Amino acid sequence: MRMRVKMRFISWNVNGLRACLKKGFMDFFESIDADFFCVQETKLQEGQIELDLRGYEQYWCHAVKKGYSGTAIFTKKTPISVMCNIGAEEHGDEGRVISLEFEDFYLVCAYSPNAQDELKRIDYRMSWEDAFREYLVALDKVKPLIICGDLNVAHQEIDLKNPKPNIGSPGFSYEERGKFTQLLEAGFTDTYRFLHPDARDAYTWWSFRANARERNVGWRIDYFLCSDRLREKIDRAFICPEIQGSDHCPVGLDIAL
Numbered sequence: 001m002r003m004r005v006k007m008r009f010i011s012w013n014v015n016g017l018r019a020c021l022k023k024g025f026m027d028f029f030e031s032i033d034a035d036f037f038c039v040q041e042t043k044l045q046e047g048q049i050e051l052d053l054r055g056y057e058q059y060w061c062h063a064v065k066k067g068y069s070g071t072a073i074f075t076k077k078t079p080i081s082v083m084c085n086i087g088a089e090e091h092g093d094e095g096r097v098i099s100l101e102f103e104d105f106y107l108v109c110a111y112s113p114n115a116q117d118e119l120k121r122i123d124y125r126m127s128w129e130d131a132f133r134e135y136l137v138a139l140d141k142v143k144p145l146i147i148c149g150d151l152n153v154a155h156q157e158i159d160l161k162n163p164k165p166n167i168g169s170p171g172f173s174y175e176e177r178g179k180f181t182q183l184l185e186a187g188f189t190d191t192y193r194f195l196h197p198d199a200r201d202a203y204t205w206w207s208f209r210a211n212a213r214e215r216n217v218g219w220r221i222d223y224f225l226c227s228d229r230l231r232e233k234i235d236r237a238f239i240c241p242e243i244q245g246s247d248h249c250p251v252g253l254d255i256a257l
Contacts, residue, residue: 004256006235010034011109011148013205013222013248016043017072023245029053032240032252035076040111040150042070042095061085063095070095071109071149077102086135091128099139104257105230106139110149115170122175129179137186144227146255147188150205150248151223155180155190158200159220171221183225191224191237191253202239205248216241224253233257 010032014020017039029037037056046062056074061084063069079100085092099108110132115125139145153176157163166172184190196202203218212218224237236254243249 004233006254006256007035008033009036009038009107009146009148009224009253009255010250011038011040011222011224011252012243012250013040013111013150013246015041015246015248018044018049020245024243025245028240028243028245028250029074032250034252036107036146037074038107038109038148039072039074040070040109042072043067044070059098059100061095061098064093068094069111071098071111073098073100073107073109075100075107079107086131088131088135091131096128097132097135101143105143106145108136108139108145108147108149110147110151112150112152114152115173115176117170119168119170119173119175122170122173126175126179129176129183133179133183133186136183136188140187140227144230145188145225146230146253147225148223148251148253150221151180152221153177153180154219154221155193158198159203161201161203161217161219171219187228188225189228189231191226191231191234191255192220192239192251194231195234195237203241204239204251208247213247222248222251224251226253226255230255230257 058074059082060072081101083099086097096111115122154160154172203220204222206213206218233256238252240250
């Protein structure tokens with residue numbers, strides 16, 4: 001019988017990796033010593049940056065549009081396979097998902113599209129949600145998943161500071177919250193809520209306006225999810241609000257796999 005090993009996963013929407021590198025990215029990267037470090041909204045094209053991440057392999061998924069979206073995973077463990085995007089042609093040019101396959105699990109790093117002001121992109125967002133869920137469910141039939149990233153939705157009222165005035169806003173619309181519920185019901189666990197069901201004022205994103213971060217007027221829209229059958233292996237799910245460098249903060253998961 002093989003012994004389980006506890007591994008650390010980190011996810012961070014860096015809101016432009018080049019900018020974040022000037023604001024302490026490497027200090028956090030080196031101090032947290034993650035086995036897997038996932039980033040979203042890199043805003044990079046292939047070849048625009050060279051990172052010296054000793055001990056890590058780097059895998060990138062770029063958007064066609066310059067300075068937009070983009071995801072990456074830095075890993076100490078060599079994957080069996082690497083997949084960019086989710087196999088649906090209409091969702092294939094924004095670099096929103098990168099997946100690595102390992103012996104016992106898949107790791108999926110995702111950056112969900114924003115529904116935009118007045119929900120101008122809600123139809124696209126709904127199409128994305130269905131395609132993304134189908135993609136995850138198909139992978140989950142092969143082996144369990146660790147899913148992380150900026151999923152651009154606060155699921156419940158406990159997940160943002162001012163829920164009532166934000167009902168129907170992008171990131172807190174009934175449509176987006178309903179799709180997140182469907183995703184969980186398809187066999188996945190919100191790891192932070194699993195361990196901290198009643199935690200309040202636990203946010204991962206703050207507007208740049210009105211000193212929102214200083215006042216902790218935020219939203220929890222960055223997640224680690226896992227296949228339900230992995231939930232009992234979760235050791236710790238955590239948020240790092242003290243880490244600056246982006247309008248999002250890193251989130252983490254320690255799990256024995």
